[in-house]
Amino acid sequence: MKKSLFPLILILTFASLAFGIQVTILTVPPQSMVYVNGTLVGQTSLNGTIVVNLNAISNISVQNVGYLPFNFVYDPSSGSTVVVVNLQPLSYISIFTHPSGANVFIDKDLFISPATVTVSPGLHRILIEKNGYLSKTLTVSAVPFQVTKTSVELIPSGKINVNTDPSHAQIFMDGQYAGITPFSTVLNPGTYSLTLKATNFSEISTYVSISQNSTPQTLFFKMKKIVDVTIDSSPSGVFVNLGGIKFNTPKSLKVPSGTYTYTASQVYFQSKSGTLSIFSSGTYTIFLKPMTSLVVFSSNPPGAAVEINGKLLGQTQFSKQMPYGIYNVKMIGDNSKIWFGRVNVDQQVVNVYGDMVNAGMITVNATPSQNTLVHIGSIWSTLPATLNASIGIYPVEFYNPEFPPKTIYVKVNGGSITNIYEYLQPMGTIFVGSTPPASVNLNGKFIGKTPIFDFRLLPGTYQIDISWQDGSLSRVLNVQGDGFYNLYFTDPSFVDVKFISFPDPVKVVLDNGSEGYTPFAVKMSRGIHTYKVYDLFGNQISTGKIDTRFMNPKSYFFIGG
Numbered sequence: 001m002k003k004s005l006f007p008l009i010l011i012l013t014f015a016s017l018a019f020g021i022q023v024t025i026l027t028v029p030p031q032s033m034v035y036v037n038g039t040l041v042g043q044t045s046l047n048g049t050i051v052v053n054l055n056a057i058s059n060i061s062v063q064n065v066g067y068l069p070f071n072f073v074y075d076p077s078s079g080s081t082v083v084v085v086n087l088q089p090l091s092y093i094s095i096f097t098h099p100s101g102a103n104v105f106i107d108k109d110l111f112i113s114p115a116t117v118t119v120s121p122g123l124h125r126i127l128i129e130k131n132g133y134l135s136k137t138l139t140v141s142a143v144p145f146q147v148t149k150t151s152v153e154l155i156p157s158g159k160i161n162v163n164t165d166p167s168h169a170q171i172f173m174d175g176q177y178a179g180i181t182p183f184s185t186v187l188n189p190g191t192y193s194l195t196l197k198a199t200n201f202s203e204i205s206t207y208v209s210i211s212q213n214s215t216p217q218t219l220f221f222k223m224k225k226i227v228d229v230t231i232d233s234s235p236s237g238v239f240v241n242l243g244g245i246k247f248n249t250p251k252s253l254k255v256p257s258g259t260y261t262y263t264a265s266q267v268y269f270q271s272k273s274g275t276l277s278i279f280s281s282g283t284y285t286i287f288l289k290p291m292t293s294l295v296v297f298s299s300n301p302p303g304a305a306v307e308i309n310g311k312l313l314g315q316t317q318f319s320k321q322m323p324y325g326i327y328n329v330k331m332i333g334d335n336s337k338i339w340f341g342r343v344n345v346d347q348q349v350v351n352v353y354g355d356m357v358n359a360g361m362i363t364v365n366a367t368p369s370q371n372t373l374v375h376i377g378s379i380w381s382t383l384p385a386t387l388n389a390s391i392g393i394y395p396v397e398f399y400n401p402e403f404p405p406k407t408i409y410v411k412v413n414g415g416s417i418t419n420i421y422e423y424l425q426p427m428g429t430i431f432v433g434s435t436p437p438a439s440v441n442l443n444g445k446f447i448g449k450t451p452i453f454d455f456r457l458l459p460g461t462y463q464i465d466i467s468w469q470d471g472s473l474s475r476v477l478n479v480q481g482d483g484f485y486n487l488y489f490t491d492p493s494f495v496d497v498k499f500i501s502f503p504d505p506v507k508v509v510l511d512n513g514s515e516g517y518t519p520f521a522v523k524m525s526r527g528i529h530t531y532k533v534y535d536l537f538g539n540q541i542s543t544g545k546i547d548t549r550f551m552n553p554k555s556y557f558f559i560g561g
Helices: none
Strands: 009-012 021-028 033-036 039-043 049-054 058-063 070-074 080-086 091-098 103-106 109-112 115-119 122-129 136-142 147-153 159-165 170-173 176-180 183-186 190-197 204-210 217-222 226-234 239-242 245-248 251-256 258-265 272-278 282-287 292-300 305-308 311-315 318-323 325-332 338-345 349-355 359-367 373-376 379-382 385-390 392-400 403-412 417-423 428-435 439-442 445-449 452-457 460-467 472-479 484-490 494-502 507-510 515-517 520-525 528-534 540-547 554-560
Touching: 021 058, 033 049, 039 049, 070 080, 091 103, 091 122, 091 136, 103 115, 109 115, 136 147, 159 190, 176 183, 190 540, 204 217, 226 239, 226 272, 239 251, 245 251, 251 258, 272 282, 292 325, 292 338, 311 318, 318 325, 325 349, 325 379, 338 349, 338 379, 349 385, 359 373, 359 392, 359 403, 373 385, 379 385, 385 392, 403 417, 428 460, 428 472, 445 452, 472 484, 507 520, 515 520
Parallel strands: 021 080, 091 147, 159 217, 226 282, 292 349, 359 417, 428 484, 494 554
Antiparallel strands: 009 080, 021 049, 033 039, 033 058, 058 070, 091 115, 103 109, 103 122, 122 136, 159 183, 170 176, 170 190, 190 204, 226 251, 239 245, 239 258, 258 272, 292 318, 305 311, 305 325, 325 338, 338 385, 359 385, 373 379, 373 392, 392 403, 428 452, 439 445, 439 460, 460 472, 494 520, 507 515, 507 528, 528 540
């Protein structure tokens, strides 16, 4: 080990001797041993001096117990007759590591812990390394004639600490139970799935990645409590989309606590959007404002009395501002002529005309009647409906969000009742997903890329074609009634993966038994595979996982050294 030396002080005189030069060596401390070309020539006196005769270039070594040896080369041609040597006192550094067996570099010289090393007094830079642990650098001050002891606790690389609120949540890593929080472990390099579960709290799923020489990671998760809530509205029966959950009020739900965005809508009311902060069980109410219209009432013959929902309002012709809605209207004219109608108030101005001379009555119903609207002429109505209509032929249109629209034509005769009853055809719902994402064609027509949600189809037989860059699949689907069909496809093709590394080569062994030295290529099925890496001596140096599900047909995978 190379040591830093105190300066060598040369006191120069000049002498010309035929048979050499007498050189006085002065040492501090005195009584030091002097070697010339490896031979002991004597010991300096109590005052620290010794005289030696040197007639050629010589290797001089000065030594004393408890001091570092001092070596130098003497050249008689320099003319120096006095050499002063200050010996440097010995110091010692003892390094202990937990665990032991670490590489310890002291001033770039390598030792294996535990180790006690002779050094010069002063500051020394120490680097400690051990496979599977984080490297550590420190500076130690060595004291003359003393042993400086240093103990170092090495931190494992790949360590993770997992904490949750609340604590005692169950932890699953790659689907396997690992323990409860608070939780600590050391992981090899790779990517791991992490799932947290606790009673009455929503489940959390995530991933944690560990790299080579990864520093400790502390992960904290605030788990959301599951609460029992009822979502109500004013008016009732509002359609609500609460954070992707769709329903009609009132609705009882179990949801994780938190803040949710929502949209709410109902016929004849102003739609509304906003947020609901749900952090405890209870009832949460959404209020909608009604829309209003100017309703103008007229009749044939004029001067008829007008009743709205059984309440007398006035005599035609008159107008009134009314909230959106459906109203039962009755007009009573001379000679007890009566006109009945259901009026849909849903626009800025609505005209209600009661023709008690040239009108007939229509009754309309359908299966299903709930959530079904009927449109006759300019009138919208829910079912069942009883309406007056002028003599003529009318389109009758049925609308229901769960069924395809349907239109029929009816003839209205004066003074008679026309009865209409229709059956609406149900529709099926499909979900299409795939790994990796793919294009979807339905009966040869492109309908989108996966994932496809809530796609509606009439009953029948359909061919579904799924296409990736390097493959395709087909399936025949028979849709019946209002069923739900969940379709999921996985690319059956293989991925050409070329493994490369630095340094090169290393041996890679895959879970299916394939192996080779980088760089090498192999066909791999789509999925999650494990691999192990060995050096040229057969020592395993790393392990990990490779996910080929979303890779391109030809891909590279790099393994770092």
